[in-house]
Amino acid sequence: MASSTFLLELGVEELPPGAIDSLAEALAEGLRRGLSDAEIDFGAIRAHATPRRLAVEILELADKQPDREVERRGPALAAAFKDGQPTKAAEGFARSCGVGVDELIHLETDKGTWLGYREQQQGEATTALLPGIADKAITALPVPKNMRWGASRIEFSRPVHWLVMLYGDAVVEAEILGLTASRTTYGHRFHAPEAIELAQADGYLATLEEAYVLADRHKRRERIREQVLAEAECQEAEAVIDEALLDEVSGLVEWPVALTGSFDERFLEVPPECLISSMKANQKYFHLLDSDGKLKPLFITVANIESRDPQQVIEGNERVIRPRLADAAFFYDTDRKTPLAERRDGLASVVFQQQLGTLADKADRSAVVARHIAERIGGDPLHAERAAQLAKCDLVTEMVLEFPELQGIMGCYYARQDGEPEAVARALYEQYLPRNAGDEIPQSQTGQAVALADRLDTLTGIFGIGQRPTGTKDPFALRRAAIAVLNILVKGELDLDLRELLSLAVEQHGELPKVEGLVDLVLDYMLERFRAWAQDEGMAVESYLAVRARPVTKPLDFARRMRAVHGFAARDEATALAAANKRVSNILAKQEHDGSTRVNPELLQEHAEQVLHQALAARREEVAPLFRAADYSAALDRLAALREPVDTFFDEVMVMAEEPAVRANRLALLADLQALFLEVADIAELQQ
Structure with a gap:
């Protein structure tokens, strides 16, 4: 199946800088979804945007849908024939399929047998489907606030001026937002205002770059970063690049040119945060620091034009920033008059x-x-x-x-x-x-x-x-x-x-x-x-659930317990002991045990239960100071040694003994085991 590159570009008046990236990604996603729904194969999708355009390149886009077999189901077999002859229902279904009744097939389902028909459906040409897919993708864009312009009833974030839709070297015939698709685009408003006829979809970015437009969002963003850092180096200063500001500036220009300006040193008497906020919020400037980390009376602005007289652009920005900083100084002086x-x-x-x-x-x-x-x-x-x-x-x-x-x-x-x-x-x-x-x-x-x-x-x-x-x-x-x-x-x-x-x-x-x-x-x-x-923190949710099962109300203690359980869960003994605790919990709940952990040693008849009782007593004495010190990780490490006596107990001892006193004593022994672990957490949750 043949394929080509598809290009869609929507030319607009200046978009809100904060919306450019999200609109570009949404347009790409809308096209991707539309093509996927139409079952058309495609390769990489690249979203581009500048203040004056939204564009998407789709590589290796197949020229048609794949052929597919379509199955249609008609009336149930019982209703399709009577006395061996086709009914009107069968004949009507056959006519709708364009065939005779004898060409229909039987479809077996779990609800019975039905008349059916299978046909090979030819895939539709991609160029015939693209207008509808593109229109739907553009209409669905998450535009913050629509507007109308002129006498038109069409609505969009900003007035639209041109529409490019190319599949390979051919224009896709379409009309969207009142615009007829063509191969005509435009470069930089001042450096290359003439119309540009795109020969084909491939080479879009290179063509625009020749016309002073960096349509690649990521490349434009990094170009700004490089220029700002280079300007700062010339001033023997450090540029502070706020990533959010960098995104915003990238959304304001098509051809970035970084320039350094200055302001009066007297403004440095104002707290630097005030000056920085004014420069960033009002003028979108990057500020500079000296080797000691102190604010320098300099700023870097990013122009959208490669001026023949850059000094004039710099002086214009200096004139604009001066009253802004004067306002900040005035606010500061005024505020200090009132404690x-x-x-x-x-x-x-x-x-x-x-x-x-x-x-x-x-x-x-x-x-x-x-x-x-x-x-x-x-x-x-x-x-x-x-x-x-x-x-x-x-x-x-x-x-x-x-x-x-x-x-x-x-x-x-x-x-x-x-x-x-x-x-x-x-x-x-x-x-x-x-x-x-x-x-x-x-x-x-x-x-x-x-x-x-x-x-x-x-x-x-x-x-x-x-x-x-x-x-x-x-x-x-x-x-x-x-x-x-x-x-x-x-x-x-x-x-x-x-x-x-x-x-x-x-x-x-x-x-x-x-x-x-x-x-x-x-x-x-x-x-x-x-x-x-x-x-x-990289912990499984079971670590949280194990601690949450306990009435822990100190967040510091809660976090320590979670870290301990997380570490314990990685031990070989954890799975067996978690399963044992889960089993203990089920036994005690089923028997409606009163919670007593008082064990009578004289009623311990089996060797395995005597060993477990002794092991619990030894471990309790060993971990008591660890619990008091909130060293739960070390405590669980010690308790891990209980795996063998616990496993042996369940292998060799019948908990539900016939004699009530022995049975109650064994339940108390299990409750004692559970209580020891519950000093940290309910590790039975690790079984989830």
Whole structure:
């Protein structure tokens, strides 16, 4: 079967930079799905995009569908013939198939025999199917917001101007979004504005590159990176390349040209984060650092034109950035005139959540919990209380109102300028850590106390008003808050009881409409996050289930137990002991055992049960100090030695002895075995 390359390109006015990649991938996926549904063979699919075009290349696309045998089922055999003669049902089915009744076949199914017909169906030409496939793929694009233009009723993200559809060297006849497909495309708006006639689908990228368009998204992105790094090297500086900013800039240009500009050194008196946020958010500039890691009064912009006078472009960007940085300096100077503590009253007018009060109310609640946590972890309770009271004050500053991403950062700067203790200032920044799963946790005890208190207040409050997250909605980012709490407690090695902390947080809310069972509800929700946490750490979910079966409410302890079970599961003895514990659990449940582990040695009749009893006593004495030290891995290593006496016991001893006292004693022996392992986890879950 012959094949050729297929090219689809949709020319548009400038697309939103943040949507370019997703639209390109969605277009490629839509074409892939359409071709697969049509059973047309194809090779690699490449998605391309620039601000002015979405394009997809499909290599080795077969020129037609494969021929296939089609089977049609008609009436049941009993209804198809009467007295050996075909009925009207049989004749009608034959006519619909274009054959005589004698050419029909019998189809055997589990529901009986039916009349049927098989025919060889010729595959349809790919070029005949492509218009419908392409139209469906374009119509299904996840466009954030459609628009109409001119007098047209057609809708798309931006006005569309041209459509290229080529199969090999032939134009695919199609009309989509009011555009007639052709072989005409366009290069760079300024460097190569003339129409370009594509001879064939192959060579698309090379042709556009000659016309000053880098349509390959990945190549354009890396070209920008290389240029920015080269510009920085010329300035003997280090360029800080934010990957999200790099993506955005790549979505703004077709022919990137990096240029270095400068700004007045006086702006360096402003905290660097303010200048960086202004340059990134407003102008999409990359900033530069000196050898000491300090911000240099330089920036790198990426132009979409190769200017004959680049200095003029640089000066234009310098003129634009100057008022932006002046605004940042003004916000900074204005904010410093009012101490953070005096902004505390302003939080009373900022609603956190209608049923949970204002940010001032939240600060009061968090302060109590933060103080308690600081006392428990050896921190300074007064510093924790003060930091919690000031934690949200920078939200009402001019700088944070303009650049929300600076919350916490500006609070730290302003607290230091106000003469607050360094522990308090640092905690204002650390309260938002970790921001995501891979981020660092607060390092200071005051920061840990405030970060935990703030999130616990949010979790208990939102659950307490009945707005727990669903699979699709989590407006208060409660999943992220729960994971952050676990990370701080585990990575910070804070031996705190989560139930106790949640109870204290709930008490601070006063009255909540859903307070009954609230602590257990939030606790279960938070501990459930350990399931994904375990998998992220490379553990099987059974390690989580084994610990979850126990009433463990200290996240640090929970994590230690999971790691121990994970390590134990890799031992040769694990499978046998897990199976034995599962068997013990089933026996005790079936016999409705009262849970007693008191064994009477005088009732141990068989040698195997005497050996197991002695082994349990020896191991219990050996692992007791390990349990107290929470060294669960070492404890399970010691308990692994029980495999042989346990196996022998089940091979040689009849648990359900006829004599009630002997039977009860053996059940107590098994309960003793189970209880010893349950000091760590229910390893029977490893049988799942």
